[in-house]
Amino acid sequence: MSGSLVVVAKNSAEHKKWKYVQWAYLAGFVLLTPLVLEPFEIGKMNRALIMGVAILAVNLVVGFNGMLALGHSAFMGIGAFVTASMVQDENWDYWQVIPIVVIVGFLMGVIVGLPALRVKGLYLALVTIAQAAVFPTLVNIDELGIAKRTGGPNGKGVSEEVIAPSYLEWLPGVDGARGGSAYRFWIIVLMVGITLLLVTNYLRSRPGRAVLAIRDNEAGAAVYGVNLPIVKTMNFAISASIGSLAGLMWCLDKGFVAGQDFTFLLAVDLIIGLVLGGVGTLQGGLVGGLFVVWVNDLTKRISVPLGLYTLNGDGPLAKAIFGLILILFTFFAPGGIVSLGRLINNKLIHIVPLTPSGESIEPMSGFDPGMESTRADTAMKLSIAGPVLLGVGWLLMNVNNLVVGVLAFGLRMTILLAPVAMLVGINELKAHADGNRPDSVKGPASMARNLGALGFVFVIGYALQRFVQTYPIWDIPLI
Amino acid sequence: MTWNFDILPDFIFNGLSLGAIYGTVALALVLIFKATTLINFATGELAMLGAFLVYVLHMEQGLWLWLSMLIAMALSAGLGVLIERTLTRPFDPSDHLPVVLITLGLFLIINAVAGDIWNYQVRILSNPFGQFPSWVPSVGGDRFIMVFGSRLKYQSLGIWVTLAIALFLLGLILNRTKAGLAFRAVSSNVESARLVGVHTGRTLGFGWAIASAFGTLGAVLVAPQLGGVNPNMMATILIYALAGAALGGLDSLGGAVLGGILVGLIQAVAVTWVGVVVFGQLYMSILQLAAAFIVILIVLLFRPSGLFGTRRVERV
Numbered sequence: 001m002s003g004s005l006v007v008v009a010k011n012s013a014e015h016k017k018w019k020y021v022q023w024a025y026l027a028g029f030v031l032l033t034p035l036v037l038e039p040f041e042i043g044k045m046n047r048a049l050i051m052g053v054a055i056l057a058v059n060l061v062v063g064f065n066g067m068l069a070l071g072h073s074a075f076m077g078i079g080a081f082v083t084a085s086m087v088q089d090e091n092w093d094y095w096q097v098i099p100i101v102v103i104v105g106f107l108m109g110v111i112v113g114l115p116a117l118r119v120k121g122l123y124l125a126l127v128t129i130a131q132a133a134v135f136p137t138l139v140n141i142d143e144l145g146i147a148k149r150t151g152g153p154n155g156k157g158v159s160e161e162v163i164a165p166s167y168l169e170w171l172p173g174v175d176g177a178r179g180g181s182a183y184r185f186w187i188i189v190l191m192v193g194i195t196l197l198l199v200t201n202y203l204r205s206r207p208g209r210a211v212l213a214i215r216d217n218e219a220g221a222a223v224y225g226v227n228l229p230i231v232k233t234m235n236f237a238i239s240a241s242i243g244s245l246a247g248l249m250w251c252l253d254k255g256f257v258a259g260q261d262f263t264f265l266l267a268v269d270l271i272i273g274l275v276l277g278g279v280g281t282l283q284g285g286l287v288g289g290l291f292v293v294w295v296n297d298l299t300k301r302i303s304v305p306l307g308l309y310t311l312n313g314d315g316p317l318a319k320a321i322f323g324l325i326l327i328l329f330t331f332f333a334p335g336g337i338v339s340l341g342r343l344i345n346n347k348l349i350h351i352v353p354l355t356p357s358g359e360s361i362e363p364m365s366g367f368d369p370g371m372e373s374t375r376a377d378t379a380m381k382l383s384i385a386g387p388v389l390l391g392v393g394w395l396l397m398n399v400n401n402l403v404v405g406v407l408a409f410g411l412r413m414t415i416l417l418a419p420v421a422m423l424v425g426i427n428e429l430k431a432h433a434d435g436n437r438p439d440s441v442k443g444p445a446s447m448a449r450n451l452g453a454l455g456f457v458f459v460i461g462y463a464l465q466r467f468v469q470t471y472p473i474w475d476i477p478l479i
Numbered sequence: 480m481t482w483n484f485d486i487l488p489d490f491i492f493n494g495l496s497l498g499a500i501y502g503t504v505a506l507a508l509v510l511i512f513k514a515t516t517l518i519n520f521a522t523g524e525l526a527m528l529g530a531f532l533v534y535v536l537h538m539e540q541g542l543w544l545w546l547s548m549l550i551a552m553a554l555s556a557g558l559g560v561l562i563e564r565t566l567t568r569p570f571d572p573s574d575h576l577p578v579v580l581i582t583l584g585l586f587l588i589i590n591a592v593a594g595d596i597w598n599y600q601v602r603i604l605s606n607p608f609g610q611f612p613s614w615v616p617s618v619g620g621d622r623f624i625m626v627f628g629s630r631l632k633y634q635s636l637g638i639w640v641t642l643a644i645a646l647f648l649l650g651l652i653l654n655r656t657k658a659g660l661a662f663r664a665v666s667s668n669v670e671s672a673r674l675v676g677v678h679t680g681r682t683l684g685f686g687w688a689i690a691s692a693f694g695t696l697g698a699v700l701v702a703p704q705l706g707g708v709n710p711n712m713m714a715t716i717l718i719y720a721l722a723g724a725a726l727g728g729l730d731s732l733g734g735a736v737l738g739g740i741l742v743g744l745i746q747a748v749a750v751t752w753v754g755v756v757v758f759g760q761l762y763m764s765i766l767q768l769a770a771a772f773i774v775i776l777i778v779l780l781f782r783p784s785g786l787f788g789t790r791r792v793e794r795v
Contacts, residue, residue, distance in 0.1 A: 070520075126725055317595050
């Protein structure tokens, strides 16, 4: 606790300030994505978000209900094919298809889930793995008009673009015109946001709490009057409808759907993303989606010559790396990246819970290290680290174009650490003015504050520069 | 619609021999499930690796087919023990998620490594039952005999006999040896077995070993039907085997074999014969895999413990 840089009481004004900082980071991250990234990288980000929604759906079953679902690729496929067929053949709008996709996904979830969830054990895994294996073959059936709807083995292209609501048109990248990956990015972000909000509320609702109770103690939940099969099946069906929604987003983003995109391997990717991100956490899905896409991209570039044999990440071995990551995470980081992130976050900020009457269990002053405080030194180091890396990266970039990575890393470090260093510096200076710190704190604290503020200004300036570069505002006629 | 009964025995024989192979793989699944209540999703890939070992020993090194089969079975049994010891034993067996994740990871790794070494092309592996040996009097031809006016392939006969011998040996091991007794004790109750001094870890490793060996046997037997060995050969076989195991009851060894055979019959007779021959609709052949899925759903709806499985009673 005393190791944390900042200690705040829960729901205090100070805590709210840090919450705003968090939201600002998130908003900045989302807003900068279409500006900073190249179009094909925005496309990757879109894919990551779509995978994130699908992983969230899997998480609802695996992480929050303790059941094993391995077949969400099929639900994604159903959503994608329903969307492709409705938009391309029936000329519906994407937004109109959403209710259809959600209902179809829900019904499929009931059909698959009900038989398996009536009994305890691994039966859901059994059914869903079969479902994932069967789905790509069903798409190719010639009869009943199925192949005509799905495009059979050739897949189906969708030429229609999604139309954004008019209130989205001011956003960067949208530019009034339809199409483009940045444009789709905003639509996907909107859908992801709404889905996350709904899922958060669902988990806090009465059925949601029943779902969590079943995970924690099945027999106990039953004793408290939770109808196990019904709650489990409903949860699975909701998860299936979210998976189908991810399928809709897939179709909207790619404009092309084919049966071989929705094989068992996609389902395994979802599971890997879940474990990478963090089982049983809401953020885990998005983090996992990001990492699945990122790792997939990274492994493709690996090429290590080992004598006669070349270890090539572009071939089948990419999957082996995924498998290895899955096993390593299961062994050494079962909480996923989210739990590692929380570990770091706890080093930075510690939130003290309050009693119902609003008292801190321990007086807040008890968390103050007083004259022995080393916070100012740490804050100073944090404020220096980002710019130093940035400088080294800049130097290296001029020597050799290949090490741009250090520059990018330094930039991210600055973005993340500058505001923290600045706020901690301000806090320490305030404590010094109160007579709580020795005079030696003054130097590092003001340095942390100033460097942090400088980094902050630099980041904002950088963002503005990128914005202006992409959208030359002086070209826009004022009248 | 023509109910062409003349060729029905063909389909039945085919279904029975496919089913016997599904039964073998289902047995590998059930052997591990019985002891740990865990579904090993890497069963199929371990079996595929075994088949490739046979390919290397027999086709590349020129060893006698049956000897290379025995060596491959022993090697994959060793691999099974190794996996059990290093990857699954550290985890709490009552928590399914980590161990299933491990088997999924193994699935990916084995498949990818095999794909990297041997490509994804189909490689011909010679058929252990291609032609009747010369001492068998020829009845119909050198590859089949005529039964009920249909061809009963030597391959089918060979698969049945092999499976029967393997089952007999498994029965002997489980019922007549100390390790088998320990295995039965562990699969009936881990806690009690441990209390009476059974070394549970070693016994589970023994289960993994037998299961891997049986998987390898199944993969080698099924290879000629698929045209040879390739890294993805077991993908669909695993689904049929899962259906067979569910049908027979996940904790019944005999049930697994019978369930596998029934799934093979359903695939060959109910889907292929009725759909393709009687109704003349080719798309029905696509539904073979869907039939396995539907079998699992129906079993879970009407008899979750399977035909021969024991119903689980849980005390709180």
